[in-house]
Amino acid sequence: KQPVLELQNVSVGYDSPAGMVQAVNDINLKIYENTIVGLIGESGSGKSTLGNAIMRLLKNNAVLTSGTIKVMGKDIYGMNKNELRKFRWSQMSMVFQSAMNALNPVLTIEEQILDVFLSHDKSMSKTEAKKKAIELMDIVSIDPRYLKSYPHELSGGMRQRVVIAIAIALDPKLVIMDEPTTALDVVVQRSILDKIKEIQRVKKYAILFISHDFSLVSELASRVAIMYAGRFIEVTDSKSLVHSERHHPYTQGLLRAIPHLTEDDVTIEGIPGNPPNLVDLPSGCAYHPRCPFAFDLCKKERPGIRHVDGREIECHLYDTVQGGV
Ligand code: ATP
Ligand code: SF4
Ligand code: MG
Structure with a gap:
């Protein structure tokens, strides 16, 4: 498949x-x-x-x-x-990080949802788009009367639901x-x-x-x-x-x-140490400066994927220590 x-x-x-x-x-x-x-x-x-x-x-x-x-x-x-x-x-669609603060403040929720429908389907009528907008609000459990509201009139949770609605609008x-x-x-x-x-x-x-x-x-x-x-x-x-x-x-x-x-x-x-510098990654396993189990090979060679009980794990331990950690 x-x-x-x-x-x-x-x-x-x-x-x-x-x-x-x-x-x-x-x-x-x-x-x-x-x-x-x-x-x-x-x-x-x-x-x-x-x-x-x-x-x-x-x-x-x-x-x-x-x-x-x-x-x-x-x-x-x-x-x-x-x-x-x-x-x-x-x-394909995405709900962006902090997206609920990225709704357009000067457009109503309805205008923003209609925009998604009408910009992708030029043949869709405004009446049909409005009907679909109401269905969408229903899916994310927001009262359709909020379609006429501006983002600042909605709570954070409602704005986030609107963003999710926009992401799934075109299925x-x-x-x-x-x-x-x-x-x-x-x-x-x-x-x-x-x-x-x-x-x-x-x-x-x-x-x-x-x-x-x-x-x-x-x-x-x-x-x-x-x-x-x-x-x-x-x-x-x-x-x-x-x-x-x-x-x-x-x-x-x-x-x-x-x-x-x-x-x-x-x-x-709770994990001691800092994330690595991504401009100059540590040699071998990038986790070795923070890893409590690190040994010589870890600095030299990047571990490939090991299959451990149906998991994919990139770590040298899983074929050097019997049974892993
Ligand atoms: P968070 O959990 O904070 O959202 P994240 O896992 O989503 O983090 P990214 O935002 O993907 O991380 O960033 C990955 C790395 O790329 C970070 O080191 C970040 O500083 C760097 N980075 C992100 N955007 C830029 C940019 N525009 N220019 C240079 N470096 C960037
Ligand atoms: Fe730790 Fe495994 Fe990386 Fe070695 S390969 S540093 S043991 S995570
Ligand atoms: Mg992020």
Whole structure:
């Protein structure tokens, strides 16, 4: 069966005064329909860059330095502008990080939703688009009378629901959600997550769900990719994430770490050391300066993927120590 999303050896770099920031390094991933894959990693690990790369909405100073990105079998970087314009939002869409603050403040919710319909389907009448806008509001459980409101008249949770509504307006096959609940309080987070689950059950989307929050991701996703310094250092089914001991040392660190909720951010504390400099990545395994299990080989050689109980783990330990860690 054809995957909805297929990433092959995807690398992305940012041109910066200090040199090339290697934000995404050699990522491989397939997501099939009706599947949620979680993407976890510390701040700066490359999660948003990967999401933006899939949408082909990278910043001006970023380049896809290697690899191919296919959505529904179509090479995203092989399309011309017109093909891409039609494809984006109709086949793949994204809820951007902090998107609820990116709604246009001078347009009503209705105007912003109609814009999505009418710009993709020139033959659609305004009456029909308005009807669809009401249906959408219904899906995300917002009273349709808010269609006439401006973004500032809505709560944060409602704005985030509107952003999700816009992302699914054209019924795409792939939806990327970049921290869709992070800025919201716990109760609102909960209701949005339930909404996402419900929509997923009905629409059978392939979803790439980006988050800092392990418990949230393991609840929502069937598989989880853990990103460190732009690499997937582990890809695991979410059940064994909490029930198994045998993980990449970084995953183990994250699992032990306690998430701290501060005013508008979730930080993960507990792993000593700092994330690496992406302009000058450590040799061998990029995690070696922080890894409690690091040994000689780790500095010299980058570990390839090991298959451990159905998990993919990039760590030398898993074939040097009997049974791993
Ligand atoms: P967060 O959890 O904070 O959202 P993230 O995992 O989404 O982090 P990215 O935003 O993808 O991380 O950033 C990956 C790396 O690329 C970081 O080191 C960041 O500083 C760097 N970076 C991001 N945007 C640019 C840019 N426009 N120019 C140069 N470097 C950038
Ligand atoms: Fe630690 Fe070495 Fe495994 Fe990297 S390869 S995670 S440094 S043990
Ligand atoms: Mg991000």
